[in-house]
Amino acid sequence: MHDMPQAIKEHAPAQTFIRKYVFSVDHKVIGKQYFGLALVAVFIGMALSWLMRLHLAWPNLHIPGLQWLSSSGAPNGVITPEYYLSLMTMHGTLMIFFVLTNAPFAGFGNYFLPIQIGAEDMAFPRFNMMSFWVTLVAFCVLMSAFFVGDGPPLAGWTSYAPLSAVGGSAGPGEGTGQTLWAISIAIFCIGQLLGSLNFISTTLDLRTRGMTLMRMPLSTWAWFITSCIGLLAFAVLLPACLLLVLDRIAGTSFFVPSNLVISDQVQTHSGGSPLLWQHLFWFFGHPEVYIAIVPAMGIVSHILVNSMRRPLLSHRVVIYSLISIGFLSYMVWGHHMFVSGMSPFSALMFSFPTLIITIPSTIITLIWIGSLYGSKLRITAASLFALGFISLFVSGGVSGFFLAQPSIDIYLHATYFVVGHFHLVMGVASIFGIFAGTYFWFPKMFGRTMNEGLGKLHFWLTFVGAYCIFMPFHYLGLAGNVRRYSAFVEDYLQPLLPVHKFISIAALITGAAQLIFLYNLVYSRFRGKPATENPWEATSLEWSIPSPPPFDNFGGKHPVVYHDPYQYGIASSTGDYVMQNSPEQIQTVRDDKSLT
Amino acid sequence: MATTVHEPPRTEEEVRSGGGGFHDLVPADGNLRALRDHSPEPSRTGIWVGLAAITMSFAALTSALIVRQGAAPDWRHFTLPRILYLNTLVLLISSVSLEVSRRRFAPTSPREIKPSARWLYATLFLGMAFVTGQYVAWRQLASEGLFLATNPSSSFFYVFTVLHALHVLGGLAGLMYVIRRLKRFALRPSTLDVTSYYWHFMDVLWLYLLLVLLIRL
Ligand code: HEM
Ligand SMILES: [Cu+2]
Numbered sequence: 001m002h003d004m005p006q007a008i009k010e011h012a013p014a015q016t017f018i019r020k021y022v023f024s025v026d027h028k029v030i031g032k033q034y035f036g037l038a039l040v041a042v043f044i045g046m047a048l049s050w051l052m053r054l055h056l057a058w059p060n061l062h063i064p065g066l067q068w069l070s071s072s073g074a075p076n077g078v079i080t081p082e083y084y085l086s087l088m089t090m091h092g093t094l095m096i097f098f099v100l101t102n103a104p105f106a107g108f109g110n111y112f113l114p115i116q117i118g119a120e121d122m123a124f125p126r127f128n129m130m131s132f133w134v135t136l137v138a139f140c141v142l143m144s145a146f147f148v149g150d151g152p153p154l155a156g157w158t159s160y161a162p163l164s165a166v167g168g169s170a171g172p173g174e175g176t177g178q179t180l181w182a183i184s185i186a187i188f189c190i191g192q193l194l195g196s197l198n199f200i201s202t203t204l205d206l207r208t209r210g211m212t213l214m215r216m217p218l219s220t221w222a223w224f225i226t227s228c229i230g231l232l233a234f235a236v237l238l239p240a241c242l243l244l245v246l247d248r249i250a251g252t253s254f255f256v257p258s259n260l261v262i263s264d265q266v267q268t269h270s271g272g273s274p275l276l277w278q279h280l281f282w283f284f285g286h287p288e289v290y291i292a293i294v295p296a297m298g299i300v301s302h303i304l305v306n307s308m309r310r311p312l313l314s315h316r317v318v319i320y321s322l323i324s325i326g327f328l329s330y331m332v333w334g335h336h337m338f339v340s341g342m343s344p345f346s347a348l349m350f351s352f353p354t355l356i357i358t359i360p361s362t363i364i365t366l367i368w369i370g371s372l373y374g375s376k377l378r379i380t381a382a383s384l385f386a387l388g389f390i391s392l393f394v395s396g397g398v399s400g401f402f403l404a405q406p407s408i409d410i411y412l413h414a415t416y417f418v419v420g421h422f423h424l425v426m427g428v429a430s431i432f433g434i435f436a437g438t439y440f441w442f443p444k445m446f447g448r449t450m451n452e453g454l455g456k457l458h459f460w461l462t463f464v465g466a467y468c469i470f471m472p473f474h475y476l477g478l479a480g481n482v483r484r485y486s487a488f489v490e491d492y493l494q495p496l497l498p499v500h501k502f503i504s505i506a507a508l509i510t511g512a513a514q515l516i517f518l519y520n521l522v523y524s525r526f527r528g529k530p531a532t533e534n535p536w537e538a539t540s541l542e543w544s545i546p547s548p549p550p551f552d553n554f555g556g557k558h559p560v561v562y563h564d565p566y567q568y569g570i571a572s573s574t575g576d577y578v579m580q581n582s583p584e585q586i587q588t589v590r591d592d593k594s595l596t
Numbered sequence: 597m598a599t600t601v602h603e604p605p606r607t608e609e610e611v612r613s614g615g616g617g618f619h620d621l622v623p624a625d626g627n628l629r630a631l632r633d634h635s636p637e638p639s640r641t642g643i644w645v646g647l648a649a650i651t652m653s654f655a656a657l658t659s660a661l662i663v664r665q666g667a668a669p670d671w672r673h674f675t676l677p678r679i680l681y682l683n684t685l686v687l688l689i690s691s692v693s694l695e696v697s698r699r700r701f702a703p704t705s706p707r708e709i710k711p712s713a714r715w716l717y718a719t720l721f722l723g724m725a726f727v728t729g730q731y732v733a734w735r736q737l738a739s740e741g742l743f744l745a746t747n748p749s750s751s752f753f754y755v756f757t758v759l760h761a762l763h764v765l766g767g768l769a770g771l772m773y774v775i776r777r778l779k780r781f782a783l784r785p786s787t788l789d790v791t792s793y794y795w796h797f798m799d800v801l802w803l804y805l806l807l808v809l810l811i812r813l
Contacts, residue, residue, distance in 0.1 A: 123638035193649055200645045205638040235652035251745035254664060271668030276660055
């Protein structure tokens with residue numbers, strides 16, 4: 001056996017069920033596994049948000065059955081303030097790490113990056129397999145916090161020290177639960193590092209002949225840039241989590257200051273720096289928000305170009321803007337710490353690049369809108385979600401300009417304004433990117449088409465719903481409604497309760513609308529209309545192979561690439577487009593006058 | 597921007613110079629299976645990516661050390677165990693021996709593996725000696741009453757040295773894999789090269805960590 005080259009061994013079709021569907025090294029199976037994990041995580045996360053919204057609007061509501069999940073956290077089904085925070089922490093952690101990182105980046109990226117560059121698999125298929133299984137372990141460790149000790153942690157997805165570092169005396173879930181959180185995230189980092197390593201090497205080394213960097217589709221560019229961001233960001237969060245674990249179980253004092261009294265107990269730690277955690281966390285945390293959004297930007301561009309039937313105003317400028325976003329995302333983390341007691345001078349130093357980073361985002365947005373202007377857009381569920389993405393990204397991004405001013409942020413920092421900002425710009429926008437990608441690529445992934453009618457219904461309900469939920473958050477924030485409170489039963493917040501009720505009802509309806517998506521997904525998987533090779537008349541390589549693709553993608557051959565990725569709006573033998581691997585000669589491009 | 601005039605498939609030379617990627621993986625007839633064995637390996641890129649991540653992690657830890665030292669007046673200085681310098685020497689020599697092995701490895705005559713293997717064993721041995729030496733250093737500190745949680749300075753000492761030692765253990769695993777492949781005449785030059793880059797990087801990282809510890813502890 002030993003003279004058989006490694007790669008061929010890895011690329012023979014897997015024989016057993018386990019090798020084929022469970023411990024598979026095939027990037028397509030791994031991509032689907034990530035997608036499936038994200039799907040599980042998103043529905044759990046959504047259920048948690050329902051519980052929170054119910055409690056916020058009706059603080060004394062008995063939620064039947066909840067006492068079985070936690071008898072102390074929800075005696076009689078009424079959520080305690082501490083348990084509310086636990087639900088919030090788990091919601092945020094699940095959504096940011098296991099949904100927004102997993103689905104658009106690891107899920108779709110794994111499936112389509114190798115195909116879009118004409119490779120038969122990732123550069124390191126085994127690392128790839130490990131990265132998924134490591135992530136799954138991280139997920140299980142996190143979920144186990146629901147069932148062991150005294151419940152899930154309550155320090156939020158940012159797990160600020162010292163609360164997160166002192167241990168059980170800090171409240172329910174701050175014992176075992178918080179340790180599990182830190183371990184889970186550390187494991188998650190390892191999985192993401194392996195994934196990023198793979199994405200980068202694959203993009204650099206495995207491109208097929210003719211696939212120059214500038215000929216890569218924008219989605220591939222976005223995954224590539226995201227993996228560069230992720231490589232450095234997760235490499236910082238990993239040691240940060242290790243230090244946190246040491247503070248918690250080994251008695252060190254990295255993050256816990258001296259003479260800290262919690263629950264009438266003087267803590268044994270001394271001299272640590274809570275700000276150190278904030279710096280390490282946000283050095284990861286801000287790039288992380290771009291890890292969530294950049295793949296969605298790539299997916300949306302890829303889909304919009306296809307639906308508009310013409311290239312973007314500039315392919316290159318989008319790429320350069322994405323690169324500068326990736327670069328700048330490392331220089332702004334302090335804007336999350338304006339109220340941390342940091343010197344006003346550093347606040348200014350972080351405010352400035354924060355405003356700069358809005359420039360490339362704005363450029364990309366303008367390119368989308370400028371390219372859309374006057375185009376004959378094909379309205380599909382995928383293109384609707386792509387349009388929705390732009391809308392949400394703009395609406396949520398605008399509030400970023402306000403938050404970037406330290407003097408304004410001091411007022412807004414701990415309010416619902418920030419919650420509204422990041423849910424629109426990162427949460428829902430990125431989810432819209434995932435939806436768009438799902439409707440668009442489902443035919444390729446499963447060989448069947450999703451139901452367009454249901455998809456459009458899903459879009460409108462979700463789009464309107466998302467605005468109903470998250471726009472009012474801004475008004476609440478401006479009115480001084482603090483975030484991370486479990487109920488607003490007395491004091492000046494009482495008059496805002498009707499707004500909260502409205503939001504909660506909107507959240508329940510919008511959440512329920514997601515069942516349409518789930519139904520569509522499951523139904524189409526088995527009963528959907530069989531898909532052809534290239535149902536969207538698209539140009540990139542993934543549409544040049546059967547749906548679903550064979551195990552080695554291109555059937556043992558590698559395609560040769562002759563064209564830029566988005567040759568739409570031309571006259572060719574196939575119609576108004578020509579595929580990247582078609583040797584057909586193109587005379588002129590209608591939209592690009594400089595070439596005619 | 598749609599540039600698009602028809603472009604004929606590039607010739608072999610053109611593609612090598614970066615047309616279709618950093619490396620061309622497709623031979624003229626486009627047959628994937630025929631070429632896998634002698635195509636350039638992505639591991640040559642991957643290793644630098646991996647090392648970048650490791651660098652980033654230790655940079656984060658270094659900044660944590662600086663911040664923590666300035667955060668409170670409780671930093672206790674102590675002298676590093678002497679054996680660390682011996683360990684440093686051992687690690688440096690191991691790099692030399694790995695380099696010798698790499699130079700002796702002649703892919704043209706795969707059966708002549710003896711000299712290469714001998715130096716690989718030497719490297720393996722020296723690497724193990726280094727880790728053992730680090731262990732001795734930890735025992736020494738412990739006998740002086742300096743444990744992980746004793747003082748922030750000792751905390752960082754242990755965090756740095758243990759994490760580095762874990763990475764060296766990873767390198768040892770890599771070396772064992774290399775030796776196994778070599779004995780089966782299945783070692784690809786890239787595997788050996790990449791392992792040696794990693795190993796040398798562990799040297800450089802160790803020198804850096806030692807310097808930080810010397811200055812700060
Ligand atoms: C237009 C550019 C943007 C600017 C100027 C901006 C600015 C800010 C600022 C200053 C904060 C801190 C507010 C505070 O905590 O007091 C913040 C929070 C946040 N932003 Fe943005 N942002 C922008 C775009 C984005 C994007 C694109 C994403 C995600 C894809 C994002 C995700 C977040 C998240 C998750 C938080 C809150 C984290 C937390 O405290 O839990 N932002 N933003
Ligand atoms: Cu930020």
